[in-house]
Structures are given as C-alpha cells and as structure tokens.
Amino acid sequence: xxxxxxxADVFQGNGRVPTRALFEAFLEELDGSRQATPVIxxxxxxxxxxxxERLDASGGKPGRDWKHDYTRIGTDIPLLQRSTxxxxxxxxxxxxxxxxxxxxxxxxxxTYLGRAVHWREDKFASLALAFLEKAIVIAVPAAVxxxxxxxxxxxxSGATGSSFPYTLVVLEPGAEATVVENAFGxxxxxxxxxxxxxxxxxxxxxxxxxxxxxxxxxxMNRGAVCGQDASCHWYLAELGGALSRSVVSTRLxxxxxxxxxxxxFFNDGDQHVDLASLVEHAVGDSTSRTTIKSAAKDRGQxxxxxxxxxxxxxxxxxxxxxxxxxxxxxxxxxxxxxxxEIASNDVKAFHGATVGSIDExxxxxxxxxxxxRTEAERMIALGFFEPALSVFPIEPVRDLLRMQxxxxxxxxxxxxxx
Amino acid sequence: MVQKALRIDGxxxxxxxxxxxxxxxxxxxxxxxxxxxxPNGSGKSTLAFAIAGHPRYTVTAGTVTLDGEDLLALAPDKxxxxxxxxxxxxxxxxxxxxxANFLRTxxxxxxxxxxxxxxxxxxIFERLDVLDMDVxxxxxxxxxxxxxxxxxxxxxxxxxxLAPKYAVxxxxxxxxxxxxxxxxxxxxxxxxxxxxxxxxxxxxITHYPRILQYIAADHVHVMVDGRIxxxxxxxxxxxxxxxxxxxxxxxxxxxxG
Numbered sequence: 088x089x090x091x092x093x094x095a096d097v098f099q100g101n102g103r104v105p106t107r108a109l110f111e112a113f114l115e116e117l118d119g120s121r122q123a124t125p126v127i128x129x130x131x132x133x134x135x136x137x138x139x140e141r142l143d144a145s146g147g148k149p150g151r152d153w154k155h156d157y158t159r160i161g162t163d164i165p166l167l168q169r170s171t172x173x174x175x176x177x178x179x180x181x182x183x184x185x186x187x188x189x190x191x192x193x194x195x196x197x198t199y200l201g202r203a204v205h206w207r208e209d210k211f212a213s214l215a216l217a218f219l220e221k222a223i224v225i226a227v228p229a230a231v232x233x234x235x236x237x238x239x240x241x242x243x244s245g246a247t248g249s250s251f252p253y254t255l256v257v258l259e260p261g262a263e264a265t266v267v268e269n270a271f272g273x274x275x276x277x278x279x280x281x282x283x284x285x286x287x288x289x290x291x292x293x294x295x296x297x298x299x300x301x302x303x304x305x306x307m308n309r310g311a312v313c314g315q316d317a318s319c320h321w322y323l324a325e326l327g328g329a330l331s332r333s334v335v336s337t338r339l340x341x342x343x344x345x346x347x348x349x350x351x352f353f354n355d356g357d358q359h360v361d362l363a364s365l366v367e368h369a370v371g372d373s374t375s376r377t378t379i380k381s382a383a384k385d386r387g388q389x390x391x392x393x394x395x396x397x398x399x400x401x402x403x404x405x406x407x408x409x410x411x412x413x414x415x416x417x418x419x420x421x422x423x424x425x426x427x428e429i430a431s432n433d434v435k436a437f438h439g440a441t442v443g444s445i446d447e448x449x450x451x452x453x454x455x456x457x458x459x460r461t462e463a464e465r466m467i468a469l470g471f472f473e474p475a476l477s478v479f480p481i482e483p484v485r486d487l488l489r490m491q492x493x494x495x496x497x498x499x500x501x502x503x504x505x
Numbered sequence: 506m507v508q509k510a511l512r513i514d515g516x517x518x519x520x521x522x523x524x525x526x527x528x529x530x531x532x533x534x535x536x537x538x539x540x541x542x543x544p545n546g547s548g549k550s551t552l553a554f555a556i557a558g559h560p561r562y563t564v565t566a567g568t569v570t571l572d573g574e575d576l577l578a579l580a581p582d583k584x585x586x587x588x589x590x591x592x593x594x595x596x597x598x599x600x601x602x603x604x605a606n607f608l609r610t611x612x613x614x615x616x617x618x619x620x621x622x623x624x625x626x627x628x629i630f631e632r633l634d635v636l637d638m639d640v641x642x643x644x645x646x647x648x649x650x651x652x653x654x655x656x657x658x659x660x661x662x663x664x665x666x667l668a669p670k671y672a673v674x675x676x677x678x679x680x681x682x683x684x685x686x687x688x689x690x691x692x693x694x695x696x697x698x699x700x701x702x703x704x705x706x707x708x709x710i711t712h713y714p715r716i717l718q719y720i721a722a723d724h725v726h727v728m729v730d731g732r733i734x735x736x737x738x739x740x741x742x743x744x745x746x747x748x749x750x751x752x753x754x755x756x757x758x759x760x761x762g
Contacts, residue, residue, distance in 0.1 A: 446597070447560070448597045449597045449598070449599050451559055451560070451581060451597070452593065452596060452597035452599070453599065453607075453611075454558075454580065454581035454582040454585070455557050455558075455581050455582075455584075455585055455590075455591050455593075456582075456585055456607070456610075456611035456614070456615070456663065456667065457582050457585035457586050457611055457614035457615035457667070458582055458610055458611060458614050459580075459582050459614070460580070460582065462610070462614075463582075466599075466602055466606075466607075466610065467599060467602065469601065469602070470599055470600055470601025470602035470646065471600070471601055472601065473600070473601030473602075473646075474600070474601060
C-alpha cells in the first residue's frame with residue numbers, strides 16, 4: 088500500500104509548525120496532485136478548518152489540575168505523516184473494503200460524510216476533516232453476517248508526525264459485523280473520525296483498543312446512526328496516550344433501535360483522558376445502555392461527560408446510564424458529569440454515578456487472607472473494571488485488556504520528571 | 506522453647522477512644538477448641554478484629570502472640586501469613602474478583618511454596634463437596650450478591666483452603682439454618698482430618714450455644730462487658746443454654762459489689 092509520492096514539505100521533517108501554515112501548504116499540495124475527483128473538496132476542507140479555529144472544544148474547560156489547555160491544542164502540530172492502515176477484511180465474507188482511490192470508495196464517503204459525526208459542531212472533528220488524508224470504508228451488503236471480526240489496525244509506531252484517520256462503516260439492512268479498531272503508535276498527534284451507518288435490522292459491534300504511545304495526543308470522534316430495529320454497541324478501551332479525547336455518540340433514528348456503550352479508562356502516570364458519550368433517542372421504543380468505568384492513579388486526570396437525550400414524542404424510550412469512577416491516589420482526579428435531557432413524558436430513564444476510593448473493609452478483608460495491601464489494591468482495582476471488560480466480545484481482546492490493566496495497576500509509576 | 510499457642514495477655518482495646526476490651530487473657534492451644542460466648546455488645550467481635558489487626562481497633566495494652574511471634578507488630582496480611590485466620594461475621598464483597606482467583610491468590614500468599622494447580626483444584630472440589638456448595642460459585646465475585654448463608658460457607662471454604670494454625674470464627678452461626686450449621690460443623694471436622702488442618706486451634710465466638718452441637722468445644726469462656734467473667738468446660742455452654750446470660754451478669758455485678 089504505497090502512498091502517492093510527494094515532495095511537499097508538509098510530509099517531511101520533524102518538529103511542530105503552526106497548524107494554519109501547515110493547512111495552507113497541505114491545500115497547495117492537494118491542488119498540485121493528480122486527484123481528479125477528490126474525496127472532499129477544498130471548499131469543505133477550508134470550511135472545516137475555519138470551524139476548527141472558531142469553535143471551542145465541546146464540554147468546556149476540564150478540571151483545574153489539567154495540564155492540557157484546549158484553547159491551545161492543535162494550534163501547533165507536527166508535520167503530517169502517512170500512517171499505515173492494515174485490515175483483514177475479505178471479499179469472500181461479503182465485506183467490501185475501500186479506500187477513496189478505489190472505485191466506489193469515494194462515492195460512499197461523499198454519500199455519508201457527516202451523517203453520524205456532525206463535524207461542523209465539533210472543533211476537533213472539524214480539524215480531522217480539514218486534513219483528512221486517508222479514508223477507509225467498510226461496507227457490508229444487506230443481510231450479510233460477517234462471522235470473523237474485521238480488524239482495522241492503525242500503526243504509526245515510532246512516528247512523530249500528525250495523522251488524520253477517517254473510517255466509515257456502512258451496514259446495509261440486516262447486515263451484522265464486528266469491527267476491532269486497534270490503534271497503536273499513533274504518532275505524536277492523531278485526530279480522526281469514525282462514522283457508522285447501521286441500517287434497519289443491522290447489528291454492529293465496534294471495539295476500540297486505544298494504545299497510543301505515551302507522549303501522544305489522540306482526539307477521536309466516533310458516531311453511529313441506527314435505523315429501525317438496528318443495534319450498535321460501542322466498546323471503548325482507552326489505555327494509551329498522554330491526552331486522549333474521545334467522543335462517542337449513537338443516534339437512534341428508527342423504532343426498536345438500541346444502543347450500548349461500554350467504555351473504560353485507567354489513567355496512570357500523567358495521563359489525561361476526556362471521554363464524552365451522547366445517546367440520542369430520536370424516536371420512541373428505542374433502548375440504550377451506557378456503562379462507564381474510569382479509574383485514575385498517580386497524577387492521572389479524567390473527565391467523563393455523559394449525555395442521554397430523549398426527543399419530544401420519543402415515548403417508550405428506555406435509557407440507562409451508569410458510571411463509576413475509582414480514585415487510587417490523592418493526586419488523581421476524575422470529574423464525572425452525567426446528564427439526562429428528556430422531552431417526552433412516557434419514558435424510562437435512569438442514571439447512577441459513583442466516585443470513590445477503594446473501600447477499607449474490602450482491603451482489610453483481602454489482607455486478612457494474607458494478601459499484601461498493594462496487591463489487594465491491585466486486585467480490587469482490576470475487579471472494578473471487570474463488569475465492563477467482561478462484555479467485550481472477543482476473548483483475545485479481553486485477555487489483552489486484562490494484561491494492560493494489570494500493568495497499569497502496578498504500584499507507583501515513576502514521575503514524568505523522574 | 507516457646508509454647509505453641511495463640512496467646513492473648515492483658516489485652517485492652519479502644520474503638521474511637523472508648524475502651525471496649527478491659528483486659529483479656531485467653532490461650533488457644535493447637536488442636537483445641539475454645540468457645541467464647543457472651544451477650545451482644547460484650548466485646549467478642551472487637552477481640553476478633555483486634556487480633557486480626559483491623560485499623561479501627563486500637564490496642565492500648567497487652568500482647569497477642571502466635572507460637573511466640575508478636576502479632577500486634579504485624580500488618581494484617583503478615584498475621585495471616587503467620588498462621589492466623591478470621592472468619593468474618595459480615596464478610597466484605599469484592600466485586601469483579603472471582604472466588605477462584607481470590608482463593609488462589611490467598612493460598613499462594615499464605616503458603617507460597619505449595620500445591621501444584623491440579624492438587625489445589627482437587628482440594629477445592631473436596632471442600633466444596635463437604636460444604637455442599639456448587640462449583641459455579643468459583644466464578645462468582647467474592648461475596649457479591651451472596652446470601653448470608655453463602656457468605657458463611659465461603660468463609661468456611663477459605664478456612665479449609667488456607668488451613669491456618671489458629672482460626673477465629675466470629676459468629677459464624679448467626680443467621681444460619683440447621684443445614685448450613687451442619688455444613689459448617691462438617692467443614693471443621695474435615696479440616697481436622699486433613700494433614701494441614703489437624704493441628705488448627707479454634708476460637709469460636711458465638712452468642713448462641715447451638716453451634717457447639719456441631720463444633721465440640723473443649724473450653725468455654727463467657728465475656729461480659731469487655732471481660733472474661735467465667736471459664737469452664739463444655740458444661741458451661743449447657744448452663745448458658747438453660748439459663749441465659751442474666752445469671753452471669755448478676756454474678757459479675759455481685760462480685761464487684
């Protein structure tokens with residue numbers, strides 16, 4: 088998968104440059120290239136870039152101990168890099184896999200772009216679109232059930248540049264698929280969009296294992312729209328990066344549609360994670376379950392913004408949002424802000440949130456069985472994630488996540504300066 | 506040579522500046538079964554927690570030694586490693602940690618050298634059988650959503666699996682029906698028959714003499730208001746069964762007055 092050769096400076100060198108200058112150079116280089124029918128026009132890119140400059144980051148300012156200032160993020164970024172994308176989608180399974188260069192790919196993108204992620208409303212989705220370089224499209228035809236999970240790997244290990252991935256998943260009516268997005272490396276700065284169109288009666292499981300390098304900034308915006316009797320289950324494991332901002336949304340547009348979101352993060356060292364979820368019940372008789380587990384140790388900082396929106400006349404909607412946060416050190420902090428906006432009368436809506444540290448009685452109980460305090464803390468912290476982790480649908484993924492969490496739960500990560 | 510025993514001498518314990526134990530002397534020898542009886546609020550559970558090292562209980566005077574080792578100087582996990590076990594009246598739930606994982610981790614902590622996995626599994630299956638417990642329990646979270654009876658049986662399972670030198674059973678009988686009580690009795694009896702648990706000394710804390718029909722005590726002590734007011738043989742339990750604690754309270758009051 089060699090990329091088109093280019094001599095433009097925007098793809099070379101180290102260090103950071105002002106994003107506006109980079110964008111202008113990027114546009115020039117696009118104009119000079121031979122692409123006859125670009126995936127998106129320069130006009131849209133320019134509109135998106137202006138949006139990025141104009142918009143504030145959604146969700147407002149994170150907590151006072153945050154080291155990352157959202158008004159600054161993205162104003163200087165590393166030069167662009169060409170990341171590699173690998174996948175195992177097989178035509179034999181009925182899956183069609185496109186890049187915009189291939190026939191049909193660009194058509195898909197033009198049809199669905201902005202359908203599930205409203206990029207015009209989000210600062211970083213706008214940025215992702217302005218620089219969109221490589222798009223991949225996974226399309227599953229009607230009534231096709233893909234047995235094997237479709238692996239999509241973004242690999243930018245050791246890279247120091249910026250990347251702007253875009254993924255579109257289209258399940259036509261009655262189709263079923265599981266997609267595993269495994270992002271590692273990630274370069275120094277990664278800003279992307281995932282859109283999923285889940286047709287009537289279709290079922291999508293979308294798993295994200297985010298394991299970016301320790302110094303990386305990862306800004307992702309993922310959204311799905313579900314038709315009648317369709318279901319989408321997002322599984323998010325936010326493990327890597329210095330700063331990860333992850334926005335996930337599902338819009339239920341057809342009766343009988345259902346959304347599940349299962350997400351967790353565990354910040355150690357100086358990691359920051361900003362997670363936001365939005366479920367929109369646009370019509371009635373729709374169901375949603377959102378389950379968030381977050382923990383922080385050392386100087387980890389986290390924020391979770393959870394929103395359930397039930398539209399007018401969406402009677403018979405059934406929504407539940409559950410989020411639990413665990414603080415494992417005095418210098419770690421997690422803000423948790425669940426919200427329900429309900430405009431219909433005849434709905435079931437529940438939300439529950441807890442924030443706390445490990446219960447002393449649990450610790451004593453484990454200690455009384457000979458288990459050392461630090462080991463007991465580790466065990467209890469891992470147990471805290473288990474209800475979220477155990478629903479991830481693929482065993483090797485669960486094993487990987489348990490391993491990563493075990494690693495994170497080890498006592499006392501060294502300080503950033505140390 | 507140090508005498509082998511769990512030995513409590515002149516123990517005084519405060520909870521939040523209030524003195525609960527006012528000088529306890531009690532020695533549990535290997536293989537022996539001591540019953541500690543008394544009305545609610547007499548300080549029985551305080552003794553159990555103080556021995557095990559719960560941070561809320563402050564020892565203000567006295568000593569507790571296990572085969573000569575000073576337990577009070579040790580963290581709770583080190584006390585368990587020294588050979589102490591406490592069966593909790595209200596065991597904590599640990600969500601997301603399976604019973605199997607917990608038992609394995611505890612066994613490895615207490616007896617690091619030992620049992621190959623196959624033998625460990627065999628041990629667990631034997632004990633589950635004695636306690637009339639379902640193997641499905643192994644994949645459930647520790648005490649999470651357990652009934653009162655299930656919690657007590659899990660305590661007994663841990664007692665059997667860890668086979669300590671000395672075990673304190675704090676109100677293991679409370680809230681149990683006759684079948685569960687019998688299972689607890691059978692569990693202790695089978696512990697006695699095993700190589701590891703043959704020598705385990707037991708301190709059985711109870712409000713009701715009923716459990717002593719299933720675990721035969723060699724010695725019975727009665728605690729009232731933070732003091733042991735009477736010690737004797739099994740017949741003392743029968744006396745309490747007949748007459749309750751009121752006479753003993755009066756004896757104490759009379760003695761003081």
